[in-house]
Amino acid sequence: MVGDSHDYGQQRVWGTIGWGFAAMVSGFAVDWWSPGPAKSYTPALIVMTIFIILDVIACTKLKLPNIDPPTNIVKDLRELLSSTSTTAFLVFVTIAGVLDGVLIYFLLWYVEDLALEAQTANVKVVEGFVVAAETLGTEILFFAIAGKILDKIGYQTCMSLCIKAFV
Secondary structure (H helix, E strand, C coil), X not given: CCCCHHHHHHHHHHHHHHHHHHHHHHHHHHHHHCCCCCCCCHHHHHHHHHHHHHHHHHHHCCCCCCCCCCCCHHHHHHHHHCCHHHHHHHHHHHHHHHHHXXXXXXXXXXXXXXXXXXXXXXXXXXXXXXXXXXXXXXXXXXXXXXXXXHHHHCHHHHHHHHHHHHC
16 A cells, blocks of 8 residues: 555654644643643544544545465464564564653653642643643654665665664
């Protein structure tokens, strides 16, 4: 469905734009809905529900190819996981995902602490802009050139550089 590596990066850019936009809108909506120190996350849940509905509508419009179901899924999965490169890829992706989660949530936790110290009421707006800055400021650039990077240095080198960058 995605095509070559250049197409994946270009498509992923739009996911990043949506994520950054949703973070800003949700942060603003939460602070607007509950201006005091006690925050209500109802607006964020409403924004999330709207985007989920739009996502489901978009997914129903996709024209997917017909793929025959596997006859023995356990055997096929065992065969797939017996490949060293597939297993290494899954390990690298899992580690990168965990480290990314730790970084972004630690950053939001740190912003919360700073907001308490500075007695800032609009902390969710700030957090929304922090996530938006990460996604809109850096991810768009790298997803736009992801295909060129992968063609130049290869998948294995790219994954190793990602883990080294997290360290």
